[in-house]
Amino acid sequence: xxxxxxxxxxxxxxxxxxxxxxxxxxxxxxxxxxxxxxxxxxxxxxxxxxxxxxxxxxxxxxxxxxxxxxxxxxxxxxxxxxxxxxxxxxxxxxxxxxxxxxxxxxxxxxxxxxxxxxxxxxxxxxxxxxxxxxxxxxxxxxxxxxxxxxxxxxxxxxxxxxxxxxxxxxxxxxxxxxxxxxxxxxxxxxxxxxxxxxxxxxxxxxxxxxxxxxxxxxxxxxxxxxxxxxxxxxxxxxxxxxxxxxxxxxxxxxxxxxxxxxxxxxxxxxxxxxxxxxxxxxxxxxxxxxxxxxxxxxxxxxxxxxxxxxxxxxxxxxxxxxxxxxxxxxx
Amino acid sequence: xxxxxxxxxxxxxxxxxxxxxxxxxxxxxxxxxxxxxxxxxxxxxxxxxxxxxxxxxxxxxxxxxxxxxxxxxxxxxxxxxxxxxxxxxxxxxxxxxxxxxxxxxxxxxxxxxxxxxxxxxxxxxxxxxxxxxxxxxxxxxxxxxxxxxxxxxxxxxxxxxxxxxxxxxxxxxxxxxxxxxxxxxxxxxxxxxxxxxxxxxxxxxxxxxxxxxxxxxxxxxxxxxxxxxxxxxxxxxxxxxxxxxxxxxxxxxxxxxxxxxxxxxxxxxxxxxxxxxxxxxxxxxxxxxxxxxxxxxxxxxxxxxxxxxxxxxxxxxxxxxxxxxxxxxxxxxxxxxxxxxxxxxxxxxxxxxxxxxxxxxxxxxxxxxxxxxxxxxxxxxxxxxxxxxxxxxxxxxxxxxxxxxxxxxxxxxxxxxxxxxxxxxxxxxxxxxxxxxxxxxxxxxxxxxxxxxxxxxxxxxxxxxxxxxxxxxxxxxxxxxxxxxxxxxxxxxxxxxxxx
Amino acid sequence: xxxxxxxxxxxxxxxxxxxxxxxxxxxxxxxxxxxxxxxxxxxxxxxxxxxxxxxxxxxxxxxxxxxxxxxxxxxxxxxxxxxxxxxxxxxxxxxxxxxxxxxxxxxxxxxxxxxxxxxxxxxxxxxxxxxxxxxxxxxxxxxxxxxxxxxxxxxxxxxxxxxxx
Numbered sequence: 001x002x003x004x005x006x007x008x009x010x011x012x013x014x015x016x017x018x019x020x021x022x023x024x025x026x027x028x029x030x031x032x033x034x035x036x037x038x039x040x041x042x043x044x045x046x047x048x049x050x051x052x053x054x055x056x057x058x059x060x061x062x063x064x065x066x067x068x069x070x071x072x073x074x075x076x077x078x079x080x081x082x083x084x085x086x087x088x089x090x091x092x093x094x095x096x097x098x099x100x101x102x103x104x105x106x107x108x109x110x111x112x113x114x115x116x117x118x119x120x121x122x123x124x125x126x127x128x129x130x131x132x133x134x135x136x137x138x139x140x141x142x143x144x145x146x147x148x149x150x151x152x153x154x155x156x157x158x159x160x161x162x163x164x165x166x167x168x169x170x171x172x173x174x175x176x177x178x179x180x181x182x183x184x185x186x187x188x189x190x191x192x193x194x195x196x197x198x199x200x201x202x203x204x205x206x207x208x209x210x211x212x213x214x215x216x217x218x219x220x221x222x223x224x225x226x227x228x229x230x231x232x233x234x235x236x237x238x239x240x241x242x243x244x245x246x247x248x249x250x251x252x253x254x255x256x257x258x259x260x261x262x263x264x265x266x267x268x269x270x271x272x273x274x275x276x277x278x279x280x281x282x283x284x285x286x287x288x289x290x291x292x293x294x295x296x297x298x299x300x301x302x303x304x305x306x307x308x309x310x311x312x313x314x315x316x317x318x319x320x321x322x323x324x325x326x327x328x329x330x331x
Numbered sequence: 332x333x334x335x336x337x338x339x340x341x342x343x344x345x346x347x348x349x350x351x352x353x354x355x356x357x358x359x360x361x362x363x364x365x366x367x368x369x370x371x372x373x374x375x376x377x378x379x380x381x382x383x384x385x386x387x388x389x390x391x392x393x394x395x396x397x398x399x400x401x402x403x404x405x406x407x408x409x410x411x412x413x414x415x416x417x418x419x420x421x422x423x424x425x426x427x428x429x430x431x432x433x434x435x436x437x438x439x440x441x442x443x444x445x446x447x448x449x450x451x452x453x454x455x456x457x458x459x460x461x462x463x464x465x466x467x468x469x470x471x472x473x474x475x476x477x478x479x480x481x482x483x484x485x486x487x488x489x490x491x492x493x494x495x496x497x498x499x500x501x502x503x504x505x506x507x508x509x510x511x512x513x514x515x516x517x518x519x520x521x522x523x524x525x526x527x528x529x530x531x532x533x534x535x536x537x538x539x540x541x542x543x544x545x546x547x548x549x550x551x552x553x554x555x556x557x558x559x560x561x562x563x564x565x566x567x568x569x570x571x572x573x574x575x576x577x578x579x580x581x582x583x584x585x586x587x588x589x590x591x592x593x594x595x596x597x598x599x600x601x602x603x604x605x606x607x608x609x610x611x612x613x614x615x616x617x618x619x620x621x622x623x624x625x626x627x628x629x630x631x632x633x634x635x636x637x638x639x640x641x642x643x644x645x646x647x648x649x650x651x652x653x654x655x656x657x658x659x660x661x662x663x664x665x666x667x668x669x670x671x672x673x674x675x676x677x678x679x680x681x682x683x684x685x686x687x688x689x690x691x692x693x694x695x696x697x698x699x700x701x702x703x704x705x706x707x708x709x710x711x712x713x714x715x716x717x718x719x720x721x722x723x724x725x726x727x728x729x730x731x732x733x734x735x736x737x738x739x740x741x742x743x744x745x746x747x748x749x750x751x752x753x754x755x756x757x758x759x760x761x762x763x764x765x766x767x768x769x770x771x772x773x774x775x776x777x778x779x780x781x782x783x784x785x786x787x788x789x790x791x792x793x794x795x796x797x798x799x800x801x802x803x804x805x806x807x808x809x810x811x812x813x814x815x816x817x818x819x820x821x822x823x824x825x826x827x828x829x830x831x
Numbered sequence: 832x833x834x835x836x837x838x839x840x841x842x843x844x845x846x847x848x849x850x851x852x853x854x855x856x857x858x859x860x861x862x863x864x865x866x867x868x869x870x871x872x873x874x875x876x877x878x879x880x881x882x883x884x885x886x887x888x889x890x891x892x893x894x895x896x897x898x899x900x901x902x903x904x905x906x907x908x909x910x911x912x913x914x915x916x917x918x919x920x921x922x923x924x925x926x927x928x929x930x931x932x933x934x935x936x937x938x939x940x941x942x943x944x945x946x947x948x949x950x951x952x953x954x955x956x957x958x959x960x961x962x963x964x965x966x967x968x969x970x971x972x973x974x975x976x977x978x979x980x981x982x983x984x985x986x987x988x989x990x991x992x993x994x995x996x
Contacts, residue, residue, distance in 0.1 A: 167517070
């Protein structure tokens, strides 16, 4: 890691040098911020859901700010590289980034020393809860029937998939199994490269359960190959009104979920933060953003600055507990 | 019928036509630059599609990816630097043809059979999408394991080298694929504390290193080769009809294999090209000519990889499951434009679907004139002095690798793989086999481990399921084939000795 | 740089030993019978076997045969062995070295100057005259910058010499 932070320092130093040559001192033009294009770092590749979210946010921000907002995909290291780039950018407001739930997970596995505390939180933009999917012709009609079947089955008999070992949906399943009073590995986890291959294997009959977000499950549900038994959230998803919540069916349960939010490097000046939060609030309430998110089935949730920081801390704690329970956390 | 008319109206809109034309040119240029792949051409288009209408956005992805897969053959043929992993399978063959003064035949074959393959793939998409989708859904991890294993066996067939060294190269590639935490256990392996290695080594920087950079190294240490005899570049399509007549069997087989492999999520054009080239050699009447500048394998592999590109859209459109990295990006664009994948796309938005079909056909037709222009322009490289070309290629390698994730670490990887590739190639270890190992490694391990979890540790399902059993038989016979040949030769040799 | 089969074979086998050892150190994963250590170990053992076979010269006949086939079609190999082995070996390090220079320099002095230096140095190494190398080093980086920065939107650092677009 040491080489990594050093490179970050060098990178920001060189930006400093570059900007002083061009004649813009960092921190100088805060009154008329932004006076040049802003870079929005996305830690995941072009074409994915996170990339699309970053791009719609950038597009609306551009309209509101009157300055270009360029999305730059900084991939590599399973999200570590991009998240590091956000935290080590120079805190002048011209480089911000999209944080994803992985920032609350990776440090528990000892993959990075970065935690949500290493950023200046600006705005939470999106939260997606997991839902429990089974095959369309599966005998389980409700989540209660599935829960009974899981309890009755010997450990390891039933299989679930939807992400890699220790991924977010694995943790969601572990959390649910624990709330049923079962061991974390009572349902065997079959690692996969994401929700889409997991849903395919569900349709092919290779596995029994896929916990993943509803937008990820939608194509297979629409194709009549899978059905969703419950969403692990406080409220139903307006895009999927027929899917009941777990709370309705089995009583309260607080599950982990995925989220995305905008943050800057630590030390972002207060005026810049205020300006960005105001703009992001406008973005969040804009028709373009709402339409885009509802079209993809993504859930929206707003929290700004300290509240977003608190949200991340809670998420971080929850992840830590789930990962320790599943034996995935280091130390 | 109304829907078909509506579809034509959608496609013939000026913005769509302009998008197809521009993105075709873009795809041709990007694909032909050493160090830039078809996947990257598509990824770099995503921000642009944001400002286009839905049909124009999808059209630009389709056109650019089809063109880039074809034009990846161009630097492979002229400079021995494949533009995409798909062309790596037959680069040596195409380059050998260039050295024999047949560059236009090699490139023409790439162009002609790519276009025909693309059209065949599209027809399969139109006619058999539901059937193919069913096939894809019946492929479980057991079948994928054998398929990936079979793909790896191609390493020995494709290389003109000792099979032992080919297998060793492939194993080195598999070892490279182990790096990172993208494994079933989610455990970081061989990362040596370097955060950039957590996500593993992408095939693109490795490919650029072992082919392009090692080619630059080879050029710098060896004296300038005698220039190719100056002569007029022949007609590009002239020989293709004859080739089509001569090798129509190979072409059809390439199309079928490409369509089947393309439709299976996760396999894609890279594997289609490898398997087809290997099959072509395996079933050829003149396998000895392979690798010396013989068009037969080019015909089959070219026909295969563009066919797989079109059929890869079947699971993407029906279930939102990406067939390869290109369709993974395309799915993102479909969602962004409100054309959410799913069967409703075929029923409720049939006109959009027909429009996609028309775009596929159109893209593969305009590929021929645009491709001819591109080949003519690119062939001037053959006359340019080496001292002017190689430095520019080196910079392209750096920028291309950087652009994969805007991460300078990829450039370091390119440098490292450049040295590895140079040393391996000089000692008779085929680097193409290593690239194959890197591309297939994760799939082999993932499918094997997940299969065992699903079967509670039993190996039986690997042989029990019908498709799985067939694939297993094919794999095992491919595995035993070299040993059989070896002992057969031994036997013959001994008989000859006896006769003496 | 052609090494004997004995050297490359031993190297492959050593790599196999390292992979097997490194693989055996990975912790097991709960719920997976085949853990993360199995695959590297299988590959490692395969590499050891291949390495030994290569060192013993098994399968070498195929190489000679393949070369003979190639020579039959194309005439004798065009890639003659370089005259001075040591000197040429050092030249071989230039392209990767320039790539590392790119990594080191691009964020400091910007893309265009870095690329210009790379092109100039490698063009000279290829024996280009100054008349060719200078204009090439001046123009090619600008053209590449235009394509990648403007058309492909790759964020190349501006550094000392920002381009007007």
